[in-house]
Amino acid sequence: MKSITATKPLEEIVDSLGKARKVALFGCGTCPAMMGTGGLEQVLEMRSNLEGKGFQVIHDEVIPVACEMLPYEAKEELVKRARAAEAALVLSCSLGVRQVCSYLESIPVLPALNTLFIGVEEEGGTFVEECRQCGDCVLARTGGICPVTRCAKSLFNGPCGGSVQGKCEVDPSIPCGWQMIYDRMKALGRLDMLMEIEPVKDWSVSWHGGPRTIKLPE
Amino acid sequence: MKSGSNLEKVLSAGHFAVTAEIGPPKGGSGRIVESKGEQIGHAADAFNVTDNQTAVVRLCSLASCAILARMGLDPVMQMLCRDANRIRLQSDICGAVALGIRNILCLSGDHIKFGNHPTAKSVFDIDSTQLIQTVKLMRDEHKFLCGEEVSGEIPLFIGAVENPYSDPFEWRVHRLAKKVKAGADFIQTQAIYDIPKFARWMEEVCDAGLHEQTHILAGIIPVKSVGMARYMRDYVSGVEIPAEFVRRLEDAKDVKEEGIKMIVEIIEQVKEIPGVHGIHVQAVGWEEIVPEIMERAGLLPRPII
Ligand code: SF4
Ligand code: SF4
Numbered sequence: 476m477k478s479i480t481a482t483k484p485l486e487e488i489v490d491s492l493g494k495a496r497k498v499a500l501f502g503c504g505t506c507p508a509m510m511g512t513g514g515l516e517q518v519l520e521m522r523s524n525l526e527g528k529g530f531q532v533i534h535d536e537v538i539p540v541a542c543e544m545l546p547y548e549a550k551e552e553l554v555k556r557a558r559a560a561e562a563a564l565v566l567s568c569s570l571g572v573r574q575v576c577s578y579l580e581s582i583p584v585l586p587a588l589n590t591l592f593i594g595v596e597e598e599g600g601t602f603v604e605e606c607r608q609c610g611d612c613v614l615a616r617t618g619g620i621c622p623v624t625r626c627a628k629s630l631f632n633g634p635c636g637g638s639v640q641g642k643c644e645v646d647p648s649i650p651c652g653w654q655m656i657y658d659r660m661k662a663l664g665r666l667d668m669l670m671e672i673e674p675v676k677d678w679s680v681s682w683h684g685g686p687r688t689i690k691l692p693e
Numbered sequence: 694m695k696s697g698s699n700l701e702k703v704l705s706a707g708h709f710a711v712t713a714e715i716g717p718p719k720g721g722s723g724r725i726v727e728s729k730g731e732q733i734g735h736a737a738d739a740f741n742v743t744d745n746q747t748a749v750v751r752l753c754s755l756a757s758c759a760i761l762a763r764m765g766l767d768p769v770m771q772m773l774c775r776d777a778n779r780i781r782l783q784s785d786i787c788g789a790v791a792l793g794i795r796n797i798l799c800l801s802g803d804h805i806k807f808g809n810h811p812t813a814k815s816v817f818d819i820d821s822t823q824l825i826q827t828v829k830l831m832r833d834e835h836k837f838l839c840g841e842e843v844s845g846e847i848p849l850f851i852g853a854v855e856n857p858y859s860d861p862f863e864w865r866v867h868r869l870a871k872k873v874k875a876g877a878d879f880i881q882t883q884a885i886y887d888i889p890k891f892a893r894w895m896e897e898v899c900d901a902g903l904h905e906q907t908h909i910l911a912g913i914i915p916v917k918s919v920g921m922a923r924y925m926r927d928y929v930s931g932v933e934i935p936a937e938f939v940r941r942l943e944d945a946k947d948v949k950e951e952g953i954k955m956i957v958e959i960i961e962q963v964k965e966i967p968g969v970h971g972i973h974v975q976a977v978g979w980e981e982i983v984p985e986i987m988e989r990a991g992l993l994p995r996p997i998i
Contacts, residue, residue: 632871639859672871674823675826676818
């Protein structure tokens with residue numbers, strides 16, 4: 476799994492920094508490093524961009540896995556190095572931003588990236604979203620291809636009337652998710668499963684009602 | 694009778710039915726809906742009002758249909774899954790019944806990307822097949838999706854759409870079967886230009902016995918100009934316009950007249966295809982042409998039941 480990110484426009488970043496002049500920069504050595512959005516190179520580039528805009532970058536570092544809680548000493552060390560900062564800018568997905576927020580409680584911790592989706596690398600350099608984490612997975616009935624994610628209308632009984640030659644009506648560069656599901660079910664000899672009407676979905680386990688949490692048994 | 698709507702009566706009596714589309718205005722003028730109703734009210738059995746078609750905001754289908762119903766016309770309320778969740782949808786279904794609407798057409802809806810609010814969030818809580826099922830549940834079992842009871846009757850004639858030209862072609866009839874199983878009493882198809890392909894699809898529909906379980910109305914879109922034909926050919930996903938059709942328009946001295954002539958020819962051919970129970974004319978922004986087309990296709994006067 477990868478958290479797919481893209482860099483925000485510099486103007487937006489500068490705007491979000493507001494009155495802060497002394498900035499600490501954090502990258503992430505995992506997904507953003509692989510994607511070229513938050514590795515060492517991008518952190519240094521951000522440094523020079525900000526300096527060009529008159530900011531003082533008092534510290535920069537790439538946290539190996541920004542979304543994971545640092546051990547106590549490492550965390551203390553980070554806090555010490557960022558002590559003089561008036562704001563922190565994090566080149567990671569939102570999980571990394573959240574984690575750095577928890578270390579630096581007294582200054583704004585700001586995202587330098589947009590967190591786009593969780594996805595996989597389909598071919599070299601092309602990342603594609605595969606799951607929206609809806610909470611009630613239907614892949615068993617759709618040949619392992621997600622209708623929520625791969626269909627532009629998240630249809631459960633597709634394809635819609637706009638599916639033409641394997642392409643989605645929304646954009647010919649998007650493969651029609653339901654054509655993919657159809658092809659896969661056909662290959663599996665299970666088109667009979669697609670004849671069943673998929674009942675209305677339970678979205679209560681999805682994006683509603685505040686953050687979803689789960690506690691592992693002791 | 695499931696709904697007692699004029700459309701249901703005409704179809705049940707075995708007549709070749711005609712439905713026509715009325716496009717609501719981009720504003721609050723009910724008078725515009727009324728005047729379109731006055732203009733073409735005699736030329737069809739029922740009148741679809743689109744629901745924010747192509748994701749462009751317009752006067753809502755529910756209000757427009759209520760205006761038509763007040764005039765004594767038989768409206769078909771189009772309802773999309775794009776803009777509302779199951780609570781709003783079921784509530785509007787009750788509202789439609791309360792206002793005298795007796796036909797409903799269930800659709801997923803064009804994607805928001807094509808409209809005038811491309812930054813909006815789409816809903817798609819349920820899909821069109823599930824919406825058909827929902828209306829049927831409310832009508833036949835007097836139940837909401839949650840299982841609670843619906844008070845009173847929900848007499849609605851349930852419609853759905855299908856596109857014989859989209860892919861995978863070999864799956865389209867099965868998809869139609871799903872919608873019929875879900876409860877579709879009638880089907881309005883995507884615009885028909887390629888007659889042989891449509892006839893092939895209808896053959897499959899009849900082989901599967903679906904023409905006996907639902908009423909298929911063939912979609913008809915009159916073409917006003919060469920530009921419109923080219924646009925539909927090139928940009929409207931799922932519409933197939935044969936090259937010959939465009940060529941005839943290009944070569945015509947009087948393009949409008951040629952367009953009408955070709956549409957009348959299409960209607961005449963479609964009428965002969967076994968299993969087709971009517972047509973659905975969508976003369977978007979050109980509603981006033983419907984009576985002339987119907988007259989020339991020999992479909993006037995409409996039956997009074
Ligand atoms: S059905 Fe839900 S959990 Fe399964 S892949 Fe799709 S979004 Fe993810
Ligand atoms: S064309 Fe395919 S992917 Fe696109 S909205 Fe329709 S069914 Fe979904």
